[in-house]
Structure formats: structure tokens, C-alpha cells
Amino acid sequence: MKTKSFYAKRIHPLVFMALVTIVCIVLTAALHLYTLELVEENEQFFLWRSILDAAAITHDGTPSNVVQIFNEFVTDEGDRYVINTDDGIKRYVFASDGPGLWGTISVMIGFEEDLNTFSGVSIVSQTETPGLGARIEEPWFTAQFAGKQGPFRVVEEGTASSDDEMDGITGATRTSESFRNIMNRLLESDKVGRGQ
Amino acid sequence: MAAGKYKKAFLEPLGKDNPVFVQILGICSTLAVTNKLDNTMVMVIGVMFTTALSSWTISLMRKAIPDRIRMMVETLVIATYVIIVDIFLKAYYPEMWKQLGPYVGLIITNCIVMGRIEAFALQNKPLLSLVDGLASGMGYAYVLLIIAFFRELMGTGTLWGYQILGSWWTSWAIMIMPPGGFFMLAIFIWVVREAVFKEEANE
Numbered sequence: 001m002k003t004k005s006f007y008a009k010r011i012h013p014l015v016f017m018a019l020v021t022i023v024c025i026v027l028t029a030a031l032h033l034y035t036l037e038l039v040e041e042n043e044q045f046f047l048w049r050s051i052l053d054a055a056a057i058t059h060d061g062t063p064s065n066v067v068q069i070f071n072e073f074v075t076d077e078g079d080r081y082v083i084n085t086d087d088g089i090k091r092y093v094f095a096s097d098g099p100g101l102w103g104t105i106s107v108m109i110g111f112e113e114d115l116n117t118f119s120g121v122s123i124v125s126q127t128e129t130p131g132l133g134a135r136i137e138e139p140w141f142t143a144q145f146a147g148k149q150g151p152f153r154v155v156e157e158g159t160a161s162s163d164d165e166m167d168g169i170t171g172a173t174r175t176s177e178s179f180r181n182i183m184n185r186l187l188e189s190d191k192v193g194r195g196q
Numbered sequence: 197m198a199a200g201k202y203k204k205a206f207l208e209p210l211g212k213d214n215p216v217f218v219q220i221l222g223i224c225s226t227l228a229v230t231n232k233l234d235n236t237m238v239m240v241i242g243v244m245f246t247t248a249l250s251s252w253t254i255s256l257m258r259k260a261i262p263d264r265i266r267m268m269v270e271t272l273v274i275a276t277y278v279i280i281v282d283i284f285l286k287a288y289y290p291e292m293w294k295q296l297g298p299y300v301g302l303i304i305t306n307c308i309v310m311g312r313i314e315a316f317a318l319q320n321k322p323l324l325s326l327v328d329g330l331a332s333g334m335g336y337a338y339v340l341l342i343i344a345f346f347r348e349l350m351g352t353g354t355l356w357g358y359q360i361l362g363s364w365w366t367s368w369a370i371m372i373m374p375p376g377g378f379f380m381l382a383i384f385i386w387v388v389r390e391a392v393f394k395e396e397a398n399e
Contacts, residue, residue: 013262020269024276031280035287042290125294131231131352131372171369 046124048074053122054110055083055091056146079191083110091119094191098182101174103127105136109186118145121183133175141169151184205316205328209335212393215308216339217385222308226340227377229299233356236344238285238292239299244333246277247309251317251329253277258318270313271304278303308336343380347371 045063048070052059057073059065075082081093090113097106106124111117121142128134135141144160144167154168154176166183168176186192215221222243229239250273254261261269282300285293293300303309312332317325348354351371353361370376 013265016260016262017265017268020272024272028276028279028283031283035283038287039283039290042287046290046294129373130235130295131348132369170367 050108050122050124051081051093054093054108054120056110056120057083057085094186095124096182096186098178098185100126100128100178101133101172102129105178105182107182109183111192115192116149118148118150121145128175129172132169133172135169135172136175136179141167145183151187152180154180201324202327205324206331209328209332214335214339215311215332216336217388219311221311222306222336223381225299225302225306226343226381227374228302230340230344230377230380231347231351231372233341233344233348235296235299236340238296239303240333240337240340242278242281242300242303243306243308243336244330245281246274246303247312247333248326248330250274250277250309251312252322252326254313255317255320255322255325266318270310274309275304308332339384343377343384347376347380351376
């Protein structure tokens with residue numbers, strides 16, 4: 001085998017690698033910029049939809065409908081969202097989060113005008129075990145809080161009946177307890193100002 | 197002769213040279229994503245896309261890549277395709293993207309992708325490499341879908357999110373947790389090797 005020149009051995013690989021890198025970066029950056037607006041719209045849609053869900057305001061699930069209802073009824077007061085509908089319904093929605101089993105669980109928690117009764121809960125993001133802890137996203141789980149006042153204790157799945165009970169998820173005790181903590185901590189915090 | 201080569205490149209990864217149950221590659225993602233059919237479907241489409249196109253790309257460049265940096269170039273090309281999949285899902289299928297989360301990025305570490313490039317694409321023509329990559333992705337896909345079918349059915353009583361088994365069915369929580377993936381994969385490999393490969397050996 002011939003000995004390679006210094007260029008072929010040392011410089012050429014570097015130049016080649018730099019070229020490939022530039023091509024790859026340009027490709028992905030272009031695609032990223034091209035879809036940026038769409039991605040931001042998606043994120044805003046998810047956030048607004050979860051605020052409306054927490055306030056138990058009905059929408060048809062399409063982005064245009066959610067944006068329209070949100071702009072009409074919701075005002076952002078910094079630490080909370082206030083919802084005033086045409087029918088005279090007034091509700092408050094708070095953003096909250098806490099540690100789950102694997103990562104942070106972010107939620108929107110809605111209250112009726114009295115700031116005592118929950119109007120609903122929705123999940124903004126979570127990374128719990130798919131099929132177990134991730135079932136906190138299922139409608140039956142988030143719907144169970146509406147009309148209750150808490151603070152909650154976790155009971156076996158499907159048995160919650162009284163005002164201070166919440167259904168846990170079978171096989172996801174830790175996630176259920178984390179969720180209870182997120183709910184109860186908001187109740188105790190100054191944000192809600194319960195009892196004042 | 198040429199057609200025979202394509203046929204071989206296409207059929208072998210589906211059967212006797214299957215990446216999952218023969219080469220035992222891509223096991224980590226087999227365990228991670230197969231607890232629900234819809235997750236699995238998106239994952240396998242992503243892997244098929246990535247293996248096919250990165251094999252094709254590397255094969256195009258195979259004579260130009262300096263040997264000592266070939267691994268770096270391969271990783272870079274694979275990562276580029278995976279990021280394309282990720283951005284595409286994020287923009288056009290945001291609900292799916294939210295569900296899959298980190299799994300899409302993990303396609304980069306799927307050993308099947310780099311395995312096919314190293315073993316096949318570096319020595320073969322672009323089109324043949326594309327076929328081989330696609331077929332390897334498909335060989336991976338159907339194994340995962342079969343495993344996901346049983347795991348979701350037994351783990352939650354649903355298929356594709358729809359309730360299949362009635363309330364008499366007690367969900368096996370173990371099936372949707374990672375150990376369930378080990379059990380199903382082991383059973384699958386055992387059944388295939390006993391039923392299919394033994395027969396071939398006897399003939």
C-alpha cells in the first residue's frame with residue numbers, strides 16, 4: 001500500500017466532514033424555519049385548548065374554533081386566566097405543575113366563580129408511563145374533578161364518590177399520588193386564596 | 197440476475213435474515229414502544245423512512261467517504277433524517293408527536309439503521325441499498341406490530357385505543373410495562389425459531 005499524502009490523510013477527511021455537516025445543517029434548519037409558524041400555532045392551540053377544557057367551555061376541537069372562543073371569552077391576568085362567557089358564567093383557570101413519576105406534569109386547573117369548586121382539569125404535558133400513568137390524560141380521569149372541592153385523597157380506581165375522594169389509576173399509584181399533590185398544593189397556595 | 201439480487205435484498209430481511217428475531221437488533225425500541233399499536237405504527241414508519249433513505253444516501257456517497265470518518269458521516273446522515281421525521285410530525289401531526297415524545301429522536305440510536313449501512317450500503321449500489329433498507333425497516337415493522345398487538349390487547353383490553361375485550365377481562369399491567377416487552381419478544385422469537393426455522397432445517 002502506498003503511503004498517503006498529508007492532505008489525503010489529514011485534511012481531506014476534515015474538509016469532507018465539514019461539507020457534509022453544512023449540508024445537513026442547512027437542510028434541517030430550512031425545514032425548521034419553514035414549519036416554525038405551524039409549530040408555534042400548534043403549541044398555542046394545545047395551550048388554549050387545555051385552558052378551555054379546564055374551564056369546561058365547550059368547543060369543537062378545531063384550531064379555528066378554539067382560537068375564536070379563546071379570544072372572545074378569556075383574559076390573561078398573568079398568574080391566572082379569567083373566563084367570562086356570554087351566558088354570564090365566570091371561571092378562573094390556573095396553570096400548575098409538579099413532579100410525576102418520570103418527569104414534570106403540567107396541568108390547567110379550572111374553578112367556578114366561588115374559587116372553591118373545580119370546573120375541570122386538563123393536562124398540558126406529561127411523560128408518565130404509556131398505558132399506566134399516562135392514563136391521567138384519559139377523559140374519565142380529568143372529568144372526575146368537576147364539581148368537587150377537595151382537598152383530595154386517592155382511592156381505588158372506580159370507587160371515588162365523596163367530595164374529597166379521587167380515583168387513582170390501577171398500576172400507577174405513584175402518578176396518582178403526584179397528581180393529588182399537584183391538586184392539593186394549588187388549593188393551599190396563595191394563588192387561589194381559598195377562605196379569604 | 198439483477199432482478200434476483202433485488203428480490204433477495206427485499207425478502208431476506210423479512211424472513212431468514214430478519215433484523216429483530218434473527219440478528220437481534222433494535223431490541224431497545226422493540227421493548228419501549230410496543231405497548232400501544234398507534235405509537236408502534238408511527239415508530240416503525242419513522243424507522244422504515246430512516247433506514248431506507250440513509251442507506252440510499254450513504255450508498256450514493258460510498259466512494260467519496262474517507263474510510264476513517266465513515267462512522268461520523270453515517271451518524272450525521274441518520275440524525276438528519278430523524279430530525280426531518282421529528283420536525284414533520286411536530287408540524288403536521290402534533291398530537292402524535294406529543295404522544296411519542298423522545299422516542300422519535302431515539303430512532304438515531306436504532307442499531308438496525310447503522311447496521312444496514314455498515315453491512316450493506318457501503319458495498320452496494322444506491323437503489324439496491326434503498327430496497328435493503330426499506331425491507332429491513334419492514335422486517336422490523338411487522339415484528340413490532342405483532343408484539344404490540346398482543347401487548348395492547350392483554351395489557352389494556354384495547355386495540356388501537358378501541359375497547360375490544362369486555363369488562364370481564366382483567367388487564368395485565370405487566371404487559372404494558374417494559375418487562376412485558378421482554379416476555380412477548382422472547383415468546384415471539386421462540387415460536388418463530390421452533391415453528392419456522394426448525395421445519396426448514398429438517399427439510
